[in-house]
Amino acid sequence: MKAIYLYSTPGCHLCELAREVVDPLLGNYAVTLEEVDIAQSDELIERYGVKIPVLKSPHHLEELCWPFDTHQTAAFLQRVTV
Structure with missing residues (x-):
């Protein structure tokens, strides 16, 4: 199974949504979701600090930044799992 990352941080209500x-x-x-706490890395804070939550596939350049809905998320997952 491929992994999809959700860049987030604890206590982020948008990340919960x-x-x-x-x-x-x-x-x-055929994917699993792995949450990545951006607070553990200065590089990730700099890159995603104002954009979280962000969905990202490690195999694609494309990212899906919040806000996203079910339709946008399904389309993203379809593109990155092909």
């Missing part, structure tokens, strides 16, 4: 959008879709694709 993103999980509510993403989690129900995971069963439709």
Whole structure:
């Protein structure tokens, strides 16, 4: 199974909303979701600090930044799992 990253940080209510959008879709694709706490890396804070939550595939350049809905997330997952 491929991994998809959710860049987030603890206590982020937008990140919790993103999980509510993403989690129900995971069963439709051969992916697992790994949350990455950006607070653990200065580089990640600099890159994603004002954009989280962000979905990213390690195999593609494309990112999906918040806000995203179910349709946008499904389209993203379709593109990155092909």
